[in-house]
Amino acid sequence: MVFALESNEERLRRDGQIAESLRKLSVQLSNASSVKGLFEQALSLIRQSLGCDRMLVYRFDETWKGVIIAESVAAGWPRALGAEIDDPCFANNYVEKYRQ
Numbered sequence: 001m002v003f004a005l006e007s008n009e010e011r012l013r014r015d016g017q018i019a020e021s022l023r024k025l026s027v028q029l030s031n032a033s034s035v036k037g038l039f040e041q042a043l044s045l046i047r048q049s050l051g052c053d054r055m056l057v058y059r060f061d062e063t064w065k066g067v068i069i070a071e072s073v074a075a076g077w078p079r080a081l082g083a084e085i086d087d088p089c090f091a092n093n094y095v096e097k098y099r100q
Helices: 002-031 035-050 088-093 095-099
Strands: 054-060 066-073
Touching (some): 002 035, 035 066, 088 095
16 A cells, blocks of 8 residues: 555656646747747757657658757767758658558
8 A cells, every 4th residue: 555655646746747847848938939949948848857868859851861950968968950861761661650
C-alpha cells in the first residue's frame, strides 16, 4: 500500500510539472513575435520539461530529404541546426507511415 501511495504521489507531482510547463509554454508562445522565436521558445521549454538533450523540428522536402529548421540543445552537445539529411531508409520504409 505504501508503494501505491508513493506511485500516486509521484504521478501527481509529474502531472503538476507538466501542467506548469504547458502554462509557461502557452504564455511564452503568445508573446512570440516570429515563427523562429516560437520554435526556439517551444523547443527549449519542451526539452527542459522532458529532461532530454535535444529537441528539433525537421522539415521534409518533396523527395523526403530534409533539413533541421529549429532546435534546442543542452550545453555541451553539438548543434545540428541547418543540417541536411538524406536517409534513403526513411524514404523507403517510413514515408507511408508518416502520410497516414
